[in-house]
Amino acid sequence: MTVRVLLADDEHLIRGALAALLRLEDDLTVVAEAASGPEALAMARAHRPDVAVLDLQMPGADGVSVATSLRRELPDCQVMIVTSHGRPGHLKRALAVGVRGFVPKTVSAQQLAEIIRTVHGGRRYVDQELAADAISAGDSPLTAREAEVLELAADGAPIAEIAERASLSQGTVRNYLSSAVTKTGAENRHAAVRLARERGWV
Amino acid sequence: MTVRVLLADDEHLIRGALAALLRLEDDLTVVAEAASGPEALAMARAHRPDVAVLDLQMPGADGVSVATSLRRELPDCQVMIVTSHGRPGHLKRALAVGVRGFVPKTVSAQQLAEIIRTVHGGRRYVDQELAADAISAGDSPLTAREAEVLELAADGAPIAEIAERASLSQGTVRNYLSSAVTKTGAENRHAAVRLARERGWV
DNA sequence: CGGCACCCATGACAAATGTCAGACGCGTCC
DNA sequence: GGACGCGTCTGACATTTGTCATGGGTGCCG
Numbered sequence: 333m334t335v336r337v338l339l340a341d342d343e344h345l346i347r348g349a350l351a352a353l354l355r356l357e358d359d360l361t362v363v364a365e366a367a368s369g370p371e372a373l374a375m376a377r378a379h380r381p382d383v384a385v386l387d388l389q390m391p392g393a394d395g396v397s398v399a400t401s402l403r404r405e406l407p408d409c410q411v412m413i414v415t416s417h418g419r420p421g422h423l424k425r426a427l428a429v430g431v432r433g434f435v436p437k438t439v440s441a442q443q444l445a446e447i448i449r450t451v452h453g454g455r456r457y458v459d460q461e462l463a464a465d466a467i468s469a470g471d472s473p474l475t476a477r478e479a480e481v482l483e484l485a486a487d488g489a490p491i492a493e494i495a496e497r498a499s500l501s502q503g504t505v506r507n508y509l510s511s512a513v514t515k516t517g518a519e520n521r522h523a524a525v526r527l528a529r530e531r532g533w534v
Numbered sequence: 535m536t537v538r539v540l541l542a543d544d545e546h547l548i549r550g551a552l553a554a555l556l557r558l559e560d561d562l563t564v565v566a567e568a569a570s571g572p573e574a575l576a577m578a579r580a581h582r583p584d585v586a587v588l589d590l591q592m593p594g595a596d597g598v599s600v601a602t603s604l605r606r607e608l609p610d611c612q613v614m615i616v617t618s619h620g621r622p623g624h625l626k627r628a629l630a631v632g633v634r635g636f637v638p639k640t641v642s643a644q645q646l647a648e649i650i651r652t653v654h655g656g657r658r659y660v661d662q663e664l665a666a667d668a669i670s671a672g673d674s675p676l677t678a679r680e681a682e683v684l685e686l687a688a689d690g691a692p693i694a695e696i697a698e699r700a701s702l703s704q705g706t707v708r709n710y711l712s713s714a715v716t717k718t719g720a721e722n723r724h725a726a727v728r729l730a731r732e733r734g735w736v
Numbered sequence: 737c738g739g740c741a742c743c744c745a746t747g748a749c750a751a752a753t754g755t756c757a758g759a760c761g762c763g764t765c766c
Numbered sequence: 767g768g769a770c771g772c773g774t775c776t777g778a779c780a781t782t783t784g785t786c787a788t789g790g791g792t793g794c795c796g
């Protein structure tokens with residue numbers, strides 16, 4: 333009885349190579365591959381894999397949102413996420429939507445195969461390093477609105493534009509930003525955006 | 535007569551998978567692997583490969599700086615760079631230091647093998663898409679100092695800090711930034727940093 | 737019910753930032 | 767030699783921003 337695996341990664345090179353390596357394991361079968369979020373979803377519906385291995389960053393829809401849909405539509409399919417950049421926030425969001433495995437791309441193929449088996453067996457696997465980061469980053473002190481406004485400030489837009497996009501008065505926006513800056517301990521809102529991103533608060 | 539290849543990528547999963555795929559080609563031999571910039575350099579010195587395949591982002595030293603050293607120390611070794619995020623600036627910098635191939639990770643393993651042969655044959659290969667981006671981004675209108683100050687502004691630091699780090703007066707910093715903001719057409723320096731990054735001007 | 741936290745807003749003040757004009761020295765190129 | 771671009775600086779001004787006090791509205795929890 334082999335484990336049926338879905339592989340989703342927008343980088344053809346990686347996906348192909350990964351598929352080749354996993355095929356070497358005789359208890360694993362790659363039944364489908366996808367290069368984007370929506371495609372991953374469609375493939376999953378068509379092939380009903382036991383385990384879905386998703387890249388975090390994909391065009392269309394990112395790994396976490398694909399995972400969300402997958403958990404709802406195919407509860408029997410265990411989802412795990414592979415990523416290059418392990419931001420604590422991603423891990424948190426992923427676990428919240430029911431992802432069972434979260435690993436950086438620095439693991440070896442052997443380890444990955446082992447983790448796929450672990451996840452398929454109903455257990456969970458989270459990379460030590462990333463877990464430690466997530467814990468030390470702590471919970472977000474930002475309120476929903478503060479985080480929202482901070483995100484709108486992410487591309488360096490002036491207050492007026494942020495206010496318009498958020499449908500708030502400029503004064504309110506400044507209050508939220510000021511509060512967010514205080515909470516993050518940043519020098520100004522731009523640095524605050526950076527810090528909040530690093531800690532996974534946005 | 536086979537092509538001797540050095541593979542450098544900090545992601546174990548990718549590197550291993552890539553090595554496995556390239557080994558399937560009988561005219562290619564992976565003679566060394568490295569997980570960081572300095573390690574890649576050391577491996578290259580020890581094994582003198584015909585072609586070095588470098589990831590753009592690696593701990594220690596990035597692909598371009600490794601390529602620079604490599605070109606100087608081992609002129610017979612052709613260098614190519616593989617990357618996930620193809621910023622036009624990277625391509626430009628890479629070509630400037632003598633990199634012969636620049637490809638995104640979206641190519642297939644087949645194509646990669648073919649490109650390695652191309653590069654080994656002394657010809658060049660640059661991804662169409664990336665080349666188009668680089669051309670359309672145009673040349674940087676920023677002076678050296680403007681670019682330098684813009685980089686120091688990248689993390690959202692206040693002017694005072696930028697001035698200190700650049701050993702300039704605050705007034706001068708503001709002048710450069712103002713000029714950079716005008717040239718990029720941005721709303722403020724933070725947006726200017728973003729734009730300049732996107733276009734590969736920093 | 738009485739806090740309490742959050743949402744939204746206003747107004748006022750201080751500090752940071754963006755913009756502009758002008759000035760000096762240094763190279764390069766014609 | 768002179769024009770020109772660049773780097774560097776100063777000073778002044780308008781604008782944007784951050785901060786604070788204060789207010790009212792909502793909904794939740796003890």
